[in-house]
Amino acid sequence: MNLKQLSHMLALSQTTVSRALNGYPEVNEETRRRVIDAAKRHGYRPNPSARRLATGKTGMIGYVLPTGTTVDIDPHFVEFLSGLGDYARSHELDLVLSPADADDQETTYRRIVANRQVDAVYISSPRPADRRVALVSTLGIPFIVHGRSEGLDFDYPYTDIDNEGAFHEAARLLVQLGHRRLALINGDDRETFAIHRERGVRRALAASGLALGEGHVCSLAMTEENGYRAARRLLERSDAPTAIACSSLIMALGVVRAARDLGLTIPGDLSLIAHDDVFPWLKPENFSVPLSTTRSPIRLAGARVAERLAARISGLEEGARGEVWPVDLVVRGSVAGARA
Amino acid sequence: MNLKQLSHMLALSQTTVSRALNGYPEVNEETRRRVIDAAKRHGYRPNPSARRLATGKTGMIGYVLPTGTTVDIDPHFVEFLSGLGDYARSHELDLVLSPADADDQETTYRRIVANRQVDAVYISSPRPADRRVALVSTLGIPFIVHGRSEGLDFDYPYTDIDNEGAFHEAARLLVQLGHRRLALINGDDRETFAIHRERGVRRALAASGLALGEGHVCSLAMTEENGYRAARRLLERSDAPTAIACSSLIMALGVVRAARDLGLTIPGDLSLIAHDDVFPWLKPENFSVPLSTTRSPIRLAGARVAERLAARISGLEEGARGEVWPVDLVVRGSVAGARA
DNA sequence: GAAAAGAACCAAAGCGCTTTGGAAGACTCT
DNA sequence: AGAGTCTTCCAAAGCGCTTTGGTTCTTTTC
Structure with a gap:
């Protein structure tokens, strides 16, 4: 059923039918009703290919x-x-x-x-x-x-x-809790979100006269494995951090595993905050130690x-x-x- | 730049240009070359809206x-x-x-x-x-x-x-290792893949005169939390399974957590095999105890x-x-x- | 009551492509 | 040389919609 057939059936021009259907004003309300009714009854649906050729709109x-x-x-x-x-x-x-x-x-x-x-x-x-x-x-x-x-x-x-604000708040909390050596396990720092997060952490530390130690910031693809590796590398240093901010829940899984492997307890030996984009299939409250998060549903x-x-x-x-x-x-x- | 302009420029009909471009035989190779060349030089790209209206093909x-x-x-x-x-x-x-x-x-x-x-x-x-x-x-x-x-x-x-085959093999291995009480933590069993997996497990057990115990099969959305809950429920039973087959790596995370919470060791107290669709961000070899899997890259x-x-x-x-x-x-x- | 305005409708021209049904010229065959 | 066959090209008809530029009445305005 195309426009031609429908308009023929209604004894109207294609113009009028098209306009009636698309809500243009220059058509009698009574006519419009008839058209809409007939269109519905015959299941008329304008062909999108034709429409987009004519209008350029694709939907x-x-x-x-x-x-x-x-x-x-x-x-x-x-x-x-x-x-x-x-x-x-x-x-x-x-x-x-x-x-x-x-x-x-x-x-x-x-x-x-x-x-x-x-x-x-x-x-x-x-x-x-x-x-x-x-x-x-x-x-x-x-x-x-x-x-x-x-x-x-x-x-x-x-x-x-507000990635910067989020990580600023997270770091500020950690500092207030007495942490002096923070680390950041970040996502790919060629992306702005990661840059902002690092900036947030640095700003919070600076406010208390602290700074991110050399080598205390990692930038990696956000996988469990990378979280593990980064955490391990950090925690085996002589100046190991006592708190870590982490850019993803998946990486945080790796961080937790690293801590466990090293015999460190959370939060006793290590405080951890991660960013949570809110997945239905992985929730921070279900971590072996419920995970503090900066939370923003990406959905x-x-x-x-x-x-x-x-x-x-x-x-x-x-x-x-x-x-x-x-x-x-x-x-x-x-x-x-x-x-x- | 559309077909009309291009063909006018070449002093050819739209038909010929169209055919030259679409590889139809009835066009001189020399002409075709000219056409293709000109099209490339002027960056001509046929308008897909028009093409799909004419052909019905959308790409x-x-x-x-x-x-x-x-x-x-x-x-x-x-x-x-x-x-x-x-x-x-x-x-x-x-x-x-x-x-x-x-x-x-x-x-x-x-x-x-x-x-x-x-x-x-x-x-x-x-x-x-x-x-x-x-x-x-x-x-x-x-x-x-x-x-x-x-x-x-x-x-x-x-x-x-081969979901059935995969879980058949997994269960068979567990049985051969002496396990008598297996459990299956499955995905949504309204879906065929889950049904096949259960079938595979049952078949393997039946071959040794065993069966899936009452309540030893769970069917849930594949989240970490559901993996945890299911495992807990199973492991706290008096007839707790000594081995679990699990339909997803994410659920397996929950199973591992449940075992840990209950003071059970893997594989000492519990053997675990999960299906791995191969994610870049979560790998079975990186589980605290490297996880046995049935493996098939969904990519x-x-x-x-x-x-x-x-x-x-x-x-x-x-x-x-x-x-x-x-x-x-x-x-x-x-x-x-x-x-x- | 003539002119202007408004309402309701329509024919036809696109949109840019593919494809049908030739047509013109060059070649082959007898 | 005339008929048939290729080869190569073209004009024009779609595809199904929207939109332009009217036309035909009816109503309003002064």
């Missing part, structure tokens, strides 16, 4: 997915996707993942914009002076950055959490990004407003006062 | 993503996606995720087929008599099932791993599914061939002979 939002045999997709992605998908569903949007060579995403961005494959895109895991942000911005497609870049000479719309961020993308597509949102969400510090058993 | 594969505030996307998804994406990239395919109400995916399947939004779809986490498989089959869109359904009265193409499955979808789209594959991959049993420190 899809895009994401360039870096791939490659050596490239691992972050498990956070799935939670973010849950939120994004949930919102997208309620607004009849689909998400298209365009796989790209991790080292050349630019080609893919250009393609999806040139081809008008999506109405908007989002960018995740931004880095300082992120070229993708600059590119997408000049290409003129609506977009939202999940996270922030830095050192770009223009503004852009983003939704981020909510996904929903928010979808919401803003939808708003930008429909022209309800414009400009370059960035928003930064506060992060909760949730104190559980894994922190304690430093040994005298 | 996209679809996946219906169940969503909802209470619906959690499996973290396995991300690994599967890595493989799928990697293959899709090399074949210029995009993946479109259509979010759907978890309780009504049918509407979404019908929509994406009726609208010709994708060239093929894949279905994951199938259940016995899965309605999606039946639906997609009657809708007549190319598809591959990742996993298997059961009790359907028709054949369909699928790629699955490979993703790539294979993409490959078969591409083949079906281009007509290279047809029919209903199902393929079942063997699973490796990797023995590490977490299994030992049963106490006398």
Whole structure:
């Protein structure tokens, strides 16, 4: 059932039927009712391919997915996707993942914009002076950055959490508990979120005349194994930290294992705080010693990004407003006062 | 730059240019070279919206993503996606995720087929008599099932791993080591993979005149917490198992924690084997006691599914061939002979 | 009561591609 | 040389929608 058939059936022109269906004003309400009714009764659904050829609108939002045999997709992605998908569903949007060579995403961005494959895109895991942000911005497609870049000479719309504030608070608490030697087991510090977290820790330490010791900050892919290795390396030093801030729950698993292997107790010998993006399948309160966390459900961020993308597509949102969400510090058993 | 401009520039008809570009035979090789060259030089890329309107081909594969505030996307998804994406990239395919109400995916399947939004779809986490498989089959869109359904009265193409065989082998090993009371901590047993695994365990036990004790099989969402709870419940019974087979590495984390809480050692008091889909961020060899696993990289499955979808789209594959991959049993420190 | 304004509808022109159904010229065959 | 066969190209008809630029009435305005 296409428009032609439907309009013929109603003895109306395609123009009028199309307008009736799309809510244009220049059509009699009585007629509109008839049209809508007939459309529903015959299950008419406008062909999206035809519509997008005519309008350029696709009803899809895009994401360039870096791939490659050596490239691992972050498990956070799935939670973010849950939120994004949930919102997208309620607004009849689909998400298209365009796989790209991790080292050349630019080609893919250009393609999806040139081809008008999506109405908007989002960018995740931004880095300082992120070229993708600059590119997408000049290409003129609506977009939202999940996270922030830095050192770009223009503004852009983003939704981020207060990574610096979160880790500042976490470190401040540890310092107040008497810890003097902190360490940070961070994610990839080419990404802005990691830079912000380190900055937060340093700022908190500096406020008490302290600093992150040489070699007391690690930057690694967020795997259990890397958490273990980093913790081991740190804890076997002569100036081993008495407290660790950790960028992910998965890494924290490794930290806990390292402490156990070394016969250290948490929080007796080591205080630990990790960032929790809130996974349904791994909860900080269920760690052998309940884990203190800086907490921010990444699923909510996904929903928010979808919401803003939808708003930008429909022209309800414009400009370059960035928003930064506060992060909760949730104190559980894994922190304690430093040994005298 | 569109076809009209390009053909005008070359003083050729749109027909010829189109054919030259799409490799049709009825065009002079010299002309073809000219056309291809000019297209490249001017960066001509056919507009996909127009092409899909004309041909019905979209260059996209679809996946219906169940969503909802209470619906959690499996973290396995991300690994599967890595493989799928990697293959899709090399074949210029995009993946479109259509979010759907978890309780009504049918509407979404019908929509994406009726609208010709994708060239093929894949279905994951199938259940016995899965309605999606039946639906997609009657809708007549190319598809591959990742996993298997059961009790359907028709054949369909699928790629699955030998879950039954894997857990059969695992259980057989445990029995050979002298274990008499096994337990199975399984995933959601409404899904076929879980049913197959249970079947494998039962078959291995039956071969030695044993059986899964009443209450010795749990079926839960695969989270750390559920692994812990299930293990605790099992290990506190008077007829506590001396060996556990577990459907996921994440649940196994919980099992290990439960054992520790109860003062049980692995493998001294409890042998443990889990299934490993191979995550980059959590490895069985890094468990406090290296974990024995049935191992099958889900990323490979993703790539294979993409490959078969591409083949079906281009007509290279047809029919209903199902393929079942063997699973490796990797023995590490977490299994030992049963106490006398 | 003529002119202007408004309401409701329509024919047809895109959107940019593929594909059908030729057509013109060059070649082969008898 | 005339008929048939290739080879190579083209004009035009879709694909199914939206949108431009009307037209035809009916209603309002002075």
